[in-house]
Amino acid sequence: KAGVTQTPRYLIKTRGQQVTLSCSPISGHRSVSWYQQTPGQGLQFLFEYFSETQRNKGNFPGRFSGRQFSNSRSEMNVSTLELGDSALYLCASSKGDSNNEQFFGPGTRLTVL
């Protein structure tokens, strides 16, 4: 069974630009969650989607947004990039029931210059 895939794996952007990251969940999984990982803050929850609906959102500014498609694939977008947005962005998929195990992709390493 294929795991969670994320594209691209690496991105370099400059301040003020926007970026879109993509995530394909494990086949049969309907929930996709996004996390930001930095050395100082660790792993922090961004948002979670299930059946194309955002069910939960973390404490991030509105510059961070996401969506989910009918095939469960998800994208997240960050607009007006700031230096502090440099991080590893991780996508996790699960079956969708609360408290289900979440399985992570390899992440997208975003560097903002």
Add this chain to the structure above:
Amino acid sequence: EDQVTQSPEALRLQEGESSSLNCSYTVSGLRGLFWYRQDPGKGPEFLFTLYSAGEEKEKERLKATLTKKESFLHITAPKPEDSATYLCAVPGNSGYALNFGKGTSLLVTP
């Protein structure tokens, strides 16, 4: 506010030297505790889920245990390939967002 605290932050072991990692949590009604392993530059790899106090799970040299206030990840006779960061997490109130600890960075030397 739900909190997850892991200790120690870093641990260095000789190959074969057993030890334990700690994860303490403060949540109102635990609905599962998850352990992950993360190698540098990679996404976390799922290891275990524990749901109730007294529960134990094992995988190769790893054993996870759970009490009402904390979980332990016991590493028996570790090998250099066990070197990684070990993360624990608990679901937030909604059950869909995981609250992670900062992790324990484990280095096992030959």
